[in-house]
Amino acid sequence: MKQLKVAREQQVAVFGESGSGKTVLLSSFYGAAQEPAFLKQSLFAIDADDTAQGRKLHQFFLGMKNAGATPPTNRFSATKYVFSVKRRPRAMEKGKKAAAEELRLVWHDYPGEWFEEDPSTPEEVTRRAETFSALVGSDVAVLLIDAQRLTDNSGEEERYLKALLTNYISHVSRVRDELLPDGQRLVRFPRVWIFGLSKADLLPDVDVTTFRDLLVEKVGQEMSLLQEELAAFVEEPEAFSLGEDFVLLSSARFEPGRIDVGHQVGVRLMLPIAAMLPFSRYVRWAKALRTGGKVASELVKYAGSAITFLTALKLPGKLKIFTLVLPFVADPLLEFSTAKIQAAYDTAVARHDFLAAVLLGFRLDLDRAVEEQVLVESTK
Template sequence: MANFPKVQEQNIAVFGEAGSGKTVLVSSFYGPTQESAYQNDLWDLVALQPGQGNRLLQSYLEMRDTATMPIQNRFSGITYQFAVKLKTTSLRESTKRPFDELRLMWHDYPGEWFTTDPEGDEEQARRLETWGNLLKSDVALILVDGQKLLDFRGEEERYLTSLFANYRQNILLAKDHLLAKNGPLVEFPRIWILALSKSDLHPGWTVESFRDLLIRKSAGEMNSLRETIASLLDTPKALSLGEDFLLLSSAKFQMKPGGYEPSEIDLTQRVGVDLVLPLASILPLERRVQWQQQFDIPLKVVDKLADGADVIAAALLGMKFKTVEKLFKNVAKTNKAIGVFTQLTPILAAAVAAAGPKLKEINAEARDRHDHLRSMLTQFKLDLEQSVTDNVALFRK
């Protein structure tokens, strides 16, 4: 019998310069789920490191109750570890589900590192170690600071040129270290989403407004960043940057006269924060199917595209664990890899194909049957669809 609970881990990397809102974002992601008024009939969110969870909750409560901003992370990369625990989990149910628990590893690259030199060899080693931790991520968020866009209104290219150049330089500085062992990377974030943080400062904007501004003001810089990332990769055509966009707002801020400190922070008014889990779990599966349909991708790269895509696809389709186990148990055996991937392709495509009314029907059916895993994942997929309808997100087609 398989180990219980069976865990599926997803990784997401978040990049943003100092003050762009990364710490507020992760606090706003976690904090509301710990309030007694929070209602979710499918799952609970748990911090795997209690001390880390307490600090995030403390930051959230201080923002909510005293309008106090959290202290920025300046000195080291942090991986926030969360578990999405399905409700009514039992050993009997576990024998039927591809997995019981979705874990989210949220990798935070300190903003100070984009604009300051390392203070000695120890900090340089920490920076390179942080890059190593980021390698497992399928998705990376690049934060564009909404406040900075206001500060540079009319000449946004000045800010954006500096922003993308800083991202590019940090990748170039890590390049030799990342490539030293095995050359071009098979596993590395391949979906880079450009996200407007503090989007509440631009109330009239849709995600298309944000995209159009970036293309008008910084298309060349975005292309340079994409080329730099592509230079790290095995099969660089399996990469998207400048094709996926997102509006993010962790809260609604009422500022004191002078505009430097908030007088009130309304954490109930959020935009895009609840998309983090769907982005980390569903988007890589969809992108893997797109790339496999468009490109001839080596098996070693396919195996690392969207970690867990096979298991997530099986869960979306309501497949039983024993069926999944039988189908996937030989993936790691090279002599059977081609046959296994051939069998996987239609399963992945079928999981991605469900959309619109059909997806809503599947979700409703899963809820009626108390299939919490399938309900959760189909809801994630519905949330991504709704974000596009609401002009909050725009994804590569």
């Protein structure tokens, strides 16, 4: 009998100016997942669907690890990377043979130069809008703030931050006119926008709360303006958040002549952020949109797909009440303690339920990051 293949695809879009660390972040994410230490302790392996792309990212990672060389910049190139998260051959191998379950991550890398330089021709305006439109299927977008630029502007951080957010606002406004010529708003669009501090190792005394407070203090008005610009893309803009979630990201520790790739902060969170951070948000928004409609249906579809993997478990305690009757279901993960989610995770591992174990493990990763002051997660 042919086995059922279960696939769940999450998409994340990463935005940042040139030099903000997007390529280093991506290379570190993929390269670290190929290291024996990761594979030994992880339930899953991460493979690039495009072998050549994966080899290049791994090459960049090894160049940092062994030669202290940073990856070359890739100017004006908007690239999509697709990764498959698969059960390791020896992970959870006991028990009955499982279905060919799979989780996929699509990572969109948006050209940083497009935030800094005006388009030179109408054709370039159109190309930028078309590239931006390719990202509308993403679940989460990450806006990078460069710690090196903050360090260079120490004491006057608002100079850099205001210029950066003004560039974001101008670019978004320009592509919106091209992308939505008839003013028809989108049902499918990244509804969770996170600020990430890239190269966070340069600011070792800054935790994620300090990072959040710096942005709110220095550029709170610009954050609100950017939120308005992006919310104008989406139908039901109340189901949208920007500047409510923050994360520290350090791809490695950079020292003179050496790059310590074993010292990472937040890089492994990229998968949990894409796969599970929007989950409870979508549940709450779907409940709030009691009038129903296309947006509520889209949110239900997203949240329901995650619950589908979790309902198959005989979970401990209240976690057994998972149901697909949305939008009236209670928030099924955040209302439970980390200890109960840990118990559910242990049950999933014991039952060899791969996807449920991975998703619950991601929820635990997010909880741990909040506890360690690496992540601020909105409760709205």
